[in-house]
Amino acid sequence: MGNEAHTPDAAASVDFEQVQSTGQFQELRRRHRSFVFPMAVAFLLWYFAYVLLADYAVDFMSTKVWGNINVGLVLGLLQFVSTFAITGWYVHYSNRKLDPIATEIRHEIEGHEFDKNGHRVGGANK
Amino acid sequence: MIAIPAAVDVSALKDTTLLNMGIFALFVAVTMVIVFRASRNNKTAADYYAAGRSFTGSQNGTAIAGDYLSAASFLGITGAIAINGYDGFMYSIGFLVAWLVALLLVAELLRNTGKFTMADVLSFRLKQRPVRIAAAISTLAVCFFYLLAQMAGAGSLISLLLGISDWGGQALVIIVVGALMIMYVLIGGMKGTTWVQIIKAMLLIAGAAVMTFWVMAIYGFNISALLGGAVETAKNPAVLNPGLQYGKSDTSKLDFMSLGLALVLGTAALPHVLMRFYTVPTAKEARKSVVWSIWLIGIFYLFTLVLGYGAAALVGADTIKGAPGGVNSAAPLLAFHLGGPLLLGFISAVAFATILAVVAGLTITAAASFAHDIYANVIAKGNADAATEVRVARRTVVVIGILAILGGIFANGQNVAFLVALAFAVAASANLPTIIYSLFWRKFTTQGAVWSMYGGLASAILLIVFSPVVSGAKTSMIPGANFALFPLSNPGIVSIPLAFLLGWLGTTLDKRREDPAKQAEMEVRSLTGIGAEKAVDH
Numbered sequence: 001m002g003n004e005a006h007t008p009d010a011a012a013s014v015d016f017e018q019v020q021s022t023g024q025f026q027e028l029r030r031r032h033r034s035f036v037f038p039m040a041v042a043f044l045l046w047y048f049a050y051v052l053l054a055d056y057a058v059d060f061m062s063t064k065v066w067g068n069i070n071v072g073l074v075l076g077l078l079q080f081v082s083t084f085a086i087t088g089w090y091v092h093y094s095n096r097k098l099d100p101i102a103t104e105i106r107h108e109i110e111g112h113e114f115d116k117n118g119h120r121v122g123g124a125n126k
Numbered sequence: 127m128i129a130i131p132a133a134v135d136v137s138a139l140k141d142t143t144l145l146n147m148g149i150f151a152l153f154v155a156v157t158m159v160i161v162f163r164a165s166r167n168n169k170t171a172a173d174y175y176a177a178g179r180s181f182t183g184s185q186n187g188t189a190i191a192g193d194y195l196s197a198a199s200f201l202g203i204t205g206a207i208a209i210n211g212y213d214g215f216m217y218s219i220g221f222l223v224a225w226l227v228a229l230l231l232v233a234e235l236l237r238n239t240g241k242f243t244m245a246d247v248l249s250f251r252l253k254q255r256p257v258r259i260a261a262a263i264s265t266l267a268v269c270f271f272y273l274l275a276q277m278a279g280a281g282s283l284i285s286l287l288l289g290i291s292d293w294g295g296q297a298l299v300i301i302v303v304g305a306l307m308i309m310y311v312l313i314g315g316m317k318g319t320t321w322v323q324i325i326k327a328m329l330l331i332a333g334a335a336v337m338t339f340w341v342m343a344i345y346g347f348n349i350s351a352l353l354g355g356a357v358e359t360a361k362n363p364a365v366l367n368p369g370l371q372y373g374k375s376d377t378s379k380l381d382f383m384s385l386g387l388a389l390v391l392g393t394a395a396l397p398h399v400l401m402r403f404y405t406v407p408t409a410k411e412a413r414k415s416v417v418w419s420i421w422l423i424g425i426f427y428l429f430t431l432v433l434g435y436g437a438a439a440l441v442g443a444d445t446i447k448g449a450p451g452g453v454n455s456a457a458p459l460l461a462f463h464l465g466g467p468l469l470l471g472f473i474s475a476v477a478f479a480t481i482l483a484v485v486a487g488l489t490i491t492a493a494a495s496f497a498h499d500i501y502a503n504v505i506a507k508g509n510a511d512a513a514t515e516v517r518v519a520r521r522t523v524v525v526i527g528i529l530a531i532l533g534g535i536f537a538n539g540q541n542v543a544f545l546v547a548l549a550f551a552v553a554a555s556a557n558l559p560t561i562i563y564s565l566f567w568r569k570f571t572t573q574g575a576v577w578s579m580y581g582g583l584a585s586a587i588l589l590i591v592f593s594p595v596v597s598g599a600k601t602s603m604i605p606g607a608n609f610a611l612f613p614l615s616n617p618g619i620v621s622i623p624l625a626f627l628l629g630w631l632g633t634t635l636d637k638r639r640e641d642p643a644k645q646a647e648m649e650v651r652s653l654t655g656i657g658a659e660k661a662v663d664h
Contacts, residue, residue, distance in 0.1 A: 014647075014650075014656070016643060016646040016647040016649075016650045016651075017642065017643055017646040019646070019650045020646040020649060020650055025650065025653070025654075028653055028654070029649070029653060032653060033566075036230040036231060039226075039230055040226070040227065040230050040231060043223065043226050044390070047219075047220075047223050047386075047390055048386070050219070051216070051220075051382070051383060051386040052383075054212075054216065054368035054369075054382075055368070055369075055372065055373075055379050055382050055383060056379065058367060058368050058369040058373055061212075061367060061368050062366070062367035062368070066350065067348075067350030067351075067353075067354070068350045068351075068353035068354050068357065068366060069349065069350055069353065070366055070367065072212055072366075072367060072368050073212075073215075073353075073366070076212075076215055076216075076219055079219045079222070079223055080219075080222065080424055080427070080428065083222055083223055083225070083226060083420065083424060084420070084421070084424060086226055086230075087225075087226070087229060087416075087417055087420050087421075090229060090230060091413065091417055094413065099410065102653060102654045102655060105650075105654045105656070106654045106655060106656045109650075109654070109656045110656070
């Protein structure tokens with residue numbers, strides 16, 4: 001039974017295992033994972049450190065920094081700042097490091113370089 | 127300093143009922159016209175479920191913000207900060223940081239691999255039937271919890287805003303809200319729903335911005351002075367410190383951790399949020415929409431900090447708790463304090479619109495999941511034509527609408543933020559492990575997916591049933607009974623790790639291997655976007 005998740009398209013006759021094994025695709029996957037995994041671990045650690053501090057280090061979080069503003073509020077606002085910063089960083093990284101190589105692979109697939117049986121399939125391209 | 131208006135007189139709110147209703151009616155009229163216009167091009171299933179994939183990243187990002195900033199965010203968080211001070215702010219942080227999971231790990235890959243629903247992605251390289259059924263069941267469960275929260279929010283909002291305090295009157299208004307929502311979704315499909323969400327997001331953020339500016343102006347744009355005002359009114363310096371609500375005991379501290387875990391891992395597994403990524407033409411637009419929504423949602427949550435402490439300082443926790451609608455009335459009461467009946471009318475209309483838009487988004491997600499996953503792929507075994515599928519989806523909308531109305535009438539009076547946090551916990555337990563594993567773990571198998579989804583769903587729901595939320599405490603749903611065997615009110619800290627463990631265990635113990643060709647296809651598609659459905663031209 002075919003998969004209903006997609007309709008026949010430009011990729012219908014592609015040998016995906018062959019694409020997967022190319023150095024170019026391996027590089028795309030490496031670039032993607034080497035960014036998103038460490039980043040995900042980092043922001044989750046920072047978030048849980050913050051939650052633990054708010055939970056178990058109330059005195060520290062209640063220390064006044066300036067006027068009525070305490071450490072807890074500053075760290076909370078820094079969570080906002082880090083979220084915005086990581087968002088911007090990821091977009092910058094994808095635009096420069098991921099999108100060009102993904103587009104290149106897509107063009108090669110659409111140019112039938114990876115068709116099964118070696119023969120070209122006409123008219124499937126959008 | 128601007129002159130501070132006199133103290134809020136809750137009884138004066140009744141005089142504004144007509145104005146509130148007028149502003150709300152205007153909103154309904156305007157959005158109805160837009161929905162009618164948007165629906166003229168609804169022909170195919172892609173039109174109905176995914177708005178023809180024709181929205182831009184910024185439009186979809188605004189709609190995501192409209193979908194995400196529910197009554198729990200606006201009314202719930204403002205109220206939580208006004209009453210519990212710093213502990214309420216934690217909701218804002220968890221709800222926002224959670225978007226990084228969606229941005230980094232889920233949004234683009236999902237847009238590239240799926241078509242209409244979450245199950246499309248989860249069943250891509252696994253056995254269709256069992257995984258699709260499990261994913262559809264968890265989608266329906268999460269949507270139902272979320273719907274209950276929104277309808278309960280509608281009930282408590284109405285009691286304050288329209289001065290309807292008797293049970294029958296509130297039930298009638300819940301029926302009206304439900305009926306309107308059914309109409310939006312039936313007529314407009316995803317396109318109409320998206321427009322309602324875009325308009326609502328803009329109104330909500332604009333309204334919150336005006337109130338934030340106003341509150342800050344009163345305190346000379348000095349946040350320290352605002353915090354000082356909150357301490358003064360509360361006569362308790364602890365409102366600025368963590369722990370007022372959750373610091374009472376070791377159990378409550380653990381509960382706080384559990385809540386934090388559910389919040390940060392829930393967002394990227396909410397089916398109605400995931401479905402929004404299919405309304406854009408490419409993964410790049412999906413990325414843009416997440417970035418756009420992170421900015422809008424982040425800025426909005428900064429507003430809620432000012433509004434919450436503003437309500438604490440200017441209205442006062444005692445007045446809020448004493449008002450009809452309780453904690454949820456902080457934001458409307460602050461609006462009344464600042465701008466009188468007109469601002470209250472505007473803010474209440476926005477709050478209604480919020481509930482209406484979120485409920486519509488949930489309904490279309492649940493209907494799509496039933497029609498596309500259960501009906502078309504399981505009952506009709508892939509042989510249903512698109513027209514039949516959309517017809518089934520429309521009927522499902524009516525059924526879900528009626529269920530939501532009934533649920534809302536019975537959940538009326540329950541704590542909104544709490545019900546939403548439960549929906550987050552259920553989503554994080556039932557869906558997130560399988561989403562992450564199927565996108566990133568080559569060896570992941572059908573058995574792992576099925577164990578993780580059913581195990582996560584069942585453990586989350588069972589722990590809720592045996593928690594103090596349902597019985598054994600004064601604030602429980604059934605205060606008379608006591609079968610609260612589980613001490614925490616949020617199940618996340620147990621059920622989320624359990625679901626991850628079950629996914630790993632089920633895969634390791636599975637003797638079957640999945641087709642490596644399918645795995646290769648999914649990975650190549652997810653990272654390159656090859657063959658992903660493009661926008662529908664009209």
